Amino acid sequence: MERRTHLARPRYREEPCKSALTRVTGMPFRWSLNPYVGCAHRCTFCYVRGFEQRAQRASGEGYGASIRVKTNLVEVLEGELRRRSWRREAVAMGTGTDPYQPAEGEYRLTRGCIRALGAARTPFSIVTRGPLIVRDIDVLQEAARRVEVTVHFSVPTLDRAIWRHTEPGTAPPHQRLRAVRALVDAGIRAGVGMAPLIPGLTDRPEQLVKVARAARDHGATHLWSRTLYLAPGTREHFLGELARVWPEEAERLDGLYRTAYLDRAREDAVHDRVASVIGEADIADRRTHAIEPDPPDIQLGLWGTPSEARPGRDARLERGLMPSARPPR
Ligand code: SF4
Numbered sequence: 016m017e018r019r020t021h022l023a024r025p026r027y028r029e030e031p032c033k034s035a036l037t038r039v040t041g042m043p044f045r046w047s048l049n050p051y052v053g054c055a056h057r058c059t060f061c062y063v064r065g066f067e068q069r070a071q072r073a074s075g076e077g078y079g080a081s082i083r084v085k086t087n088l089v090e091v092l093e094g095e096l097r098r099r100s101w102r103r104e105a106v107a108m109g110t111g112t113d114p115y116q117p118a119e120g121e122y123r124l125t126r127g128c129i130r131a132l133g134a135a136r137t138p139f140s141i142v143t144r145g146p147l148i149v150r151d152i153d154v155l156q157e158a159a160r161r162v163e164v165t166v167h168f169s170v171p172t173l174d175r176a177i178w179r180h181t182e183p184g185t186a187p188p189h190q191r192l193r194a195v196r197a198l199v200d201a202g203i204r205a206g207v208g209m210a211p212l213i214p215g216l217t218d219r220p221e222q223l224v225k226v227a228r229a230a231r232d233h234g235a236t237h238l239w240s241r242t243l244y245l246a247p248g249t250r251e252h253f254l255g256e257l258a259r260v261w262p263e264e265a266e267r268l269d270g271l272y273r274t275a276y277l278d279r280a281r282e283d284a285v286h287d288r289v290a291s292v293i294g295e296a297d298i299a300d301r302r303t304h305a306i307e308p309d310p311p312d313i314q315l316g317l318w319g320t321p322s323e324a325r326p327g328r329d330a331r332l333e334r335g336l337m338p339s340a341r342p343p344r
Pocket residue numbers: 054055056057058060061062063111112113144
């Protein structure tokens with residue numbers, strides 16, 4: 016199965032915004048920041064499809080065909096960060112759309128946000144599948160000297176057939192791993208999120224071991240996982256697309272997911288496998304010249320929340336959580 020869906024270039028809608036930061040509750044970060052609305056990567060499992068369906072926007076084939084570009088985002092963000100009431104709480108980028116999707120090559124809004132956050136001494140994290148982030152190593156380094164900066168690269172699988180089918184608009188997994196290496200070599204804390212893991216398709220022990228070892232070999236400072244979340248909107252599209260190539264797998268997963276979540280026992284089993292793989296691969300922060308804020312304002316964990324940041328502990332800490340939008344149970 017080597018089908019690669021042809022994706023037309025999305026239409027960009029340049030629409031200014033009134034606010035930049037969005038308050039988040041029930042997640043390990045306090046604020047989210049998204050330069051774009053819609054994502055040209057068009058992953059079949061994208062949880063945002065569920066939000067789009069509830070908002071009565073395209074959540075199936077049409078998702079990602081039209082991208083809103085918040086052209087004035089950096090100026091609006093700078094204004095919000097200047098407010099006396101701003102408490103420099105952790106900001107997460109990549110919670111609603113990928114900040115390094117192709118539009119960023121042209122608009123450079125994520126780059127501008129990194130500069131603004133660093134200048135305002137506001138810690139932040141970035142979740143992405145886009146190797147384009149290596150373009151911004153200079154501003155990431157600059158920010159990391161002032162605040163805690165963490166990058167999470169989503170690499171759920173190295174299986175090319177599954178990648179091609181489920182992530183039609185993304186860069187190949189090995190390109191992402193090379194980007195992790197470039198970031199780590201530049202002193203940036205950068206790790207891998209195996210997200211989402213699809214039960215029976217990408218969570219087998221030998222598959223997890225491959226990703227974990229590859230992450231380690233590319234210098235990943237941390238590794239975490241999240242299982243597939245199938246809310247209405249995502250469910251129909253994901254299962255429909257899967258059925259086109261692996262109908263029996265679609266049927267099996269349809270039966271497995273009685274709700275949007277995998278049942279707790281199965282999810283715990285997956286995370287136990289991941290924990291053991293993390294231990295076996297000996298994932299650790301091995302940066303030879305780590306860039307850290309000096310002196311650190313606040314000790315923050317991977318998501319920007321106070322914690323004793325240790326790779327193994329953080330992996331367990333993040334169990335069941337996603338960097339983007341898994342709602343708390
Ligand atoms: S990269 Fe992330 S936000 Fe974009 S389609 Fe894929 S899962 Fe959704």
